[in-house]
Amino acid sequence: MYLTTLPLEPMNARFLEKEYDFIVVGGGSAGAVISARLSENPAVTVLLIEAGGNEPVTSTVPWFHAVLPGSDLDWKFRTVPQTDILLGYENQVSPIRLVSFWPRGKVIGGTSSINTMIYMRGNKLDFDAWAAQGNDGWAYEDVLPYFKKAEHQTDPILAADTYHHGTNGPLIVQTPRHRSPVMGAFLKAGKYLGYDIVDPNGSHVTGFSPFQMTINKGIRWSTARAYLKPASRRTNLHIFLYSHVHTVLFDEQKRAIGVEYGANGLRHIVYCRKEVILSAGTIGSAKILLLSGIGPKEDLEEIGIFPNIANLQVGKNLQDHMGAFGLSWTIRKKKSAYSLLPLFNPITLKEYTLKHTGPFGETVGVEGNAFLHSRYSNKSTDWPDLQLFFLSATPAIDGGGGFQKYFGATTEMIETFYHPIKFKEGYTIVPILLRPFSRGYMKLRSHHPYDMPIIQPNFLSDRRDFDVLLDGLKHAVEIGNSKPFKKFGISMHLGVLPKCPHLQPGSDAYWVCFLRHNANTEHHVAGTCKMGPVHDKSAVVDPELKVHGVMGLRVADGSIMPTVVSANTNAAIIMIGEKAADLIKGSWM
Ligand SMILES: Cc1cc2nc3c(=O)[nH]c(=O)nc-3n(C[C@H](O)[C@H](O)[C@H](O)COP(=O)(O)OP(=O)(O)OC[C@H]3O[C@@H](n4cnc5c(N)ncnc54)[C@H](O)[C@@H]3O)c2cc1C
Structure with missing residues (x-):
């Protein structure tokens, strides 16, 4: 055992x-x-x-990384409410909205x-x-x-x-043993768009790569x-x-x-x-x-x-990376992306218990990375200002419950924005702002050592951060819609945004509102x-x-x-x- x-x-x-x-x-x-x-x-x-x-x-057990935030192993920090962003998130323990969950x-x-x-x-x-x-x-x-x-x-x-x-x-x-077909397409998309496949910890980092993990034989x-x-x-x-x-x-x-x-x-x-x-x-x-x-x-x-x-x-001087979640594609071709079904098969558990292999020994669809320059970045350097995560699943793969628990997505967000893609197979690209200009702070609420501190991240308060992340969304759309993905029968999901339902999906105003709903911490404070x-x-x-x-x-x-x-x-x-x-x-x- x-x-x-x-x-x-x-x-x-x-x-x-x-x-x-x-x-x-x-x-x-x-x-x-x-x-x-x-x-x-x-x-x-x-x-x-x-x-x-x-x-x-x-x-x-690596798979459980998805359920550890919010558990007894988490300090469960919360930011103070933010203005005009985090529109799709809430603090489920109180009626205060627009806070970010900060697991540690x-x-x-x-x-x-x-x-x-x-x-x-x-x-x-x-x-x-x-x-x-x-x-x-x-x-x-x-x-x-x-x-x-x-x-x-x-x-x-x-x-x-x-x-x-x-x-x-x-x-x-x-390097993870298993690679999904859509992850293969992500790397091909990188090449198709003129990027290199790189070692992101090596000599040249701008480009695409599979993630490496701090996992040893399934542990x-x-x-x-x-x-x-x-x-x-x-x-x-x-x-x-x-x-x-x-x-x-x-x-x-x-x-x-x-x-x-x-x-x-x-x-x-x-x-x-x-x-x-x-x-x-x-x-x-x-x-x-x-x-x-x-x-x-x-x-x-x-x-x-x-x-x-x-x-x-x-x-x-408090800083954090912000990621824009929610940009997903569904696919018609089955067994091409991450699926939860094998987890319900007793053989999967047996396999993990005996050999430490199979889905329990891996992360939940976290597969690929790209370091890219936004239009605001100096392209003559190998110092990109955007990271793009490639996930071979959508946040609604389980109906959205996990995403709600992990990040505090609102029920309204799950039932409007994510509703059409609930339980569907697909993939997600998350652009991340690497060098934020916004600065926040934390201070004590009281002199009592067990009181939660006041955390004010001032997320995206500097307009330049917002612009870089918006540009990141454009990169993500280009990659996710590129030719290597077409064979999966893809459909980009542009859901209805609860706080601006009237906006035309794909319009400039839509993307701004998309960010205001979906951007949240990448947990790198x-x-x-x-x-x-x-x-x-x-x-x-x-x-x-x-x-x-x-x-x-x-x-x-x-x-x-x-x-x-x-x-x-x-x-x-x-x-x-x-x-x-x-x-x-x-x-x-
Ligand atoms: C959900 C999540 C996913 C992440 N994923 C990744 C990832 O995939 N890759 C990556 O590179 N980074 C990831 N990060 C970020 C990365 O893991 C952290 O930045 C890093 O682990 C923090 O290291 P640290 O030593 O600063 O603090 P910690 O690792 O948090 O260590 C602080 C320790 O101090 C203890 N402590 C705190 N206060 C006290 C006290 N008063 N008395 C005694 N003990 C105390 C805590 O319990 C804790 O054990 C993630 C973060 C989160 C929250």
Whole structure:
């Protein structure tokens, strides 16, 4: 029987030491890496404190990625209501509309244990831009060794490119075994339209490719599996689950000396000799800093947080990728796209249980990628501003219930816009804005550590973002209607938009309203503890990830990105974890 959970047992508080060399807060994409790497040295002691618990079976079986957001493994963050966008989404727990669901993993492995498992690093020029902002050591040539150190590339063709790929790291990366016929057409469409088939993590990225996944032989390869499981028996690494860190504690010299956390309904303190490393994610790390008195002075005083340890721009610079969902085609030729039917066949479950193959070992129709330039992008660079996801299914393949739960689509949206394509086979192309100009923020609602923060993403508030995404829709229409797809008997679905039912489908006004209904987060929020040199007044951490103005405290996770990378964020955050571990080792070991 392969359906095992990670054998990390929560350790009771009485097994905790009073003091460790390093305390890592959050065992997610970055924190798991840092804890495992630091504890490679038996001479130091490391405590990893994680608010969530063990990875359950549902998180290890790839197919279930579709149902993990909104489950007990999710922090279930919500944005504040947005104006004039998210017209097709609602917060189902209250009558307030137009909010975006922001799942984040509350489990060992963090969001790498609930995500879609796409392996994508970001563009070379993203990292060069970080370095150009004064972040020495973060240019592409500096970070590439850390991507490779993490990676265990299993595709022999890609692995042969040893300049870009690693084969000895803990993070197993796999090219999916199964490819649907419509996915084949997507790649052909790329060629037909004059693009290259590329390795999106290689030397030239503009073009089309199949996705690679952090899946190992049918098992999700979260950072808990990849890094912590092999390290979990080390006596110098203590992993403490179900423990929610409230604040970082400082001495009079503003040196971090430990953390206060809650577990089993009680408040505890644990001390560190060397450093506290916050890896609680873009929302979590910013929240802990703010609760600890590090952040905008006026905001903190307003909710009774004194003293102000450092007046830094924590919570600002919040960025996310927006994707335009809802652009789907139905097909008449059966068995050409993703189908839910095999899941109801007991043989499928048996196959997965015995061999880890079949639909349960794969993601739900998440198959292809294209990096393309919008009309606003500089085409002389290999730095496209659009990503297009190709899904061999429509959001209504199950009648729309899954999409409602995952993103909070309104019943009105399902019953009008999606109604004609309910349960039909087809494919979807989702254009994604890679380099948003819009900036949001997060701040505390109160000084209580268990209150949800206020998250204001200001989605598409900068008109340039809206225009790029509109142009992305045009690319998607061209690709989806192109010759290679015709043989499937395709029909592009332009449904009635509930808030502008009078608009002519396909008209300019229709596409604008389409975006206002369908655009939503791609779950790549970053930037709330921005990395930058001391003269950058918006920076929270320096290029060594040390929090400005205090000692013994670093942040290492998605929050430190000065600008969100032009791709899915997991691999880049694992790279941040690898680099952070080396920076810390360089300081102390
Ligand atoms: C639904 C979804 C799908 C996604 N799909 C992909 C994908 O396919 N590919 C990709 O590259 N990216 C994807 N992403 C994004 C990517 O997974 C995340 O950006 C990344 O995992 C975040 O890493 P992190 O280390 O910053 O935070 P996390 O991995 O979220 O880690 C933070 C950890 O800290 C813990 N924590 C938080 N607060 C506290 C506290 N106070 N005390 C103790 N512990 C705390 C959390 O429980 C968590 O374990 C997806 C994200 C989502 C939500």
